[in-house]
Amino acid sequence: MEAFSPGSTQEMERTRLLSRIRKVNAATFEALALDVFRYQAAYNAIYARFLDLLQVEPARVSRTTNIPHLPIALFKTCFLQSGHWEAAQIFSSSGTTGDQTSQHPLRDPAWYRANARRAFERQYGPLLGRPILALLPAYLERTGSSLVFMAEDFIRQSGHPASGFFLKDLEGLHDALLRLRDAPGPAPLLIGVSFALLDLAERFPTPLGPTIVMETGGMKGRRRELTRAELHHTLAEAFGQTHIHSEYGMTELLSQAYAPQRGRFIPAPTLKATARDITDPLATLPNGKTGALNLTDLANLDTISFIATDDLGRVDADGQFEVLGRVDASDVRGCNLLVQG
Numbered sequence: 001m002e003a004f005s006p007g008s009t010q011e012m013e014r015t016r017l018l019s020r021i022r023k024v025n026a027a028t029f030e031a032l033a034l035d036v037f038r039y040q041a042a043y044n045a046i047y048a049r050f051l052d053l054l055q056v057e058p059a060r061v062s063r064t065t066n067i068p069h070l071p072i073a074l075f076k077t078c079f080l081q082s083g084h085w086e087a088a089q090i091f092s093s094s095g096t097t098g099d100q101t102s103q104h105p106l107r108d109p110a111w112y113r114a115n116a117r118r119a120f121e122r123q124y125g126p127l128l129g130r131p132i133l134a135l136l137p138a139y140l141e142r143t144g145s146s147l148v149f150m151a152e153d154f155i156r157q158s159g160h161p162a163s164g165f166f167l168k169d170l171e172g173l174h175d176a177l178l179r180l181r182d183a184p185g186p187a188p189l190l191i192g193v194s195f196a197l198l199d200l201a202e203r204f205p206t207p208l209g210p211t212i213v214m215e216t217g218g219m220k221g222r223r224r225e226l227t228r229a230e231l232h233h234t235l236a237e238a239f240g241q242t243h244i245h246s247e248y249g250m251t252e253l254l255s256q257a258y259a260p261q262r263g264r265f266i267p268a269p270t271l272k273a274t275a276r277d278i279t280d281p282l283a284t285l286p287n288g289k290t291g292a293l294n295l296t297d298l299a300n301l302d303t304i305s306f307i308a309t310d311d312l313g314r315v316d317a318d319g320q321f322e323v324l325g326r327v328d329a330s331d332v333r334g335c336n337l338l339v340q341g
Contacts, residue, residue, distance in 0.1 A: 010043055010083050014301065018111075021298045024269050026319070033064045033272070033296055036305050044082040046074065047304055054282075065274070065284045069294040069308035075102035075252050080303045092144035093251040094218075102251045104146070107302040112146075112254050113153045115299045119268030120154065123258045124189070124212070127157040131180050133173060134165045135192030135200065138218065141167075146251055147216060151191065162188075174204040181209040191247065193218040194231055200238075207240030214245040214258075228263050228323075248323065252307055254299035257321070264320045270298040273321040275313060287317045292327050 041058035087105035243261035257265035275291035
């Protein structure tokens with residue numbers, strides 16, 4: 001493995017790949033993913049060892065369906081890096097006392113911010129001028145949350161005086177939502193963890209008009225587990241909404257997916273989901289079949305882009321996907337406790 005230096009072959013290759021990732025689309029994703037795979041096979045020591053144990057020769061892999069995905073649990077035990085660099089920040093997952101949490105080093109915060117903005121604005125339009133109201137109490141009360149990091153940036157980008165975090169001030173949040181309900185301009189975004197949105201719905205059930213209500217998952221032992229359908233029905237009735245939106249993200253990803261309705265997630269241009277056979281982790285399932293989700297996140301160039309998650313799901317022919325639950329006996333992660341009804 002080549003040590004980092006500003007003029008090294010690895011650094012030049014990284015720069016070329018980053019340039020291509022910024023412009024990636026459906027037509028270029030396959031070829032770019034193969035090049036990212038070869039890059040990480042060469043410069044990520046843990047992934048190289050994983051491929052060696054599987055007896056996979058990177059040069060012989062010619063299709064993305066044949067790329068092995070690294071078990072997501074390794075984020076808990078390994079510091080995954082492609083190349084040698086100093087982390088500007090480390091994202092960490094939530095967990096109860098004594099739990100081992102996932103650690104995801106971030107080389108360039110500006111890269112994460114730009115990629116997150118691109119994914120959101122592609123789906124919902126410009127952040128500028130849009131009120132962003134974030135209800136993320138459990139995440140604000142700890143360090144290392146990628147969700148809080150993203151929300152902070154969205155709030156800054158919005159430039160709206162009403163944007164901000166509402167830690168436990170449900171009354172203040174309710175008052176702000178009422179003021180914004182009939183205000184001109186882009187529809188407000190209320191983004192929150194599930195248990196906190198349910199608290200708001202119980203205390204202040206009020207029609208919110210054009211407000212986008214977006215849940216990010218996360219009961220985390222705070223409430224009885226609900227299916228996504230049950231959660232969305234409760235929130236929609238309380239807030240007078242036709243649809244509740246969902247965000248899919250996790251500590252181990254630098255890309256997000258958004259579901260405007262019915263829990264069908266539209267991934268960022270840098271993200272692609274496939275389903276694998278639960279009994280054969282190297283076998284990819286056809287579209288429409290339920291299996292464990294594999295995620296390819298090209299934005300994870302500096303860590304690992306090929307992740308075998310513990311989420312059960314189904315991927316459609318158009319690349320949209322559903323999350324249907326968790327693989328049996330897998331750890332429960334805070335951002336993804338909901339199951340699809």
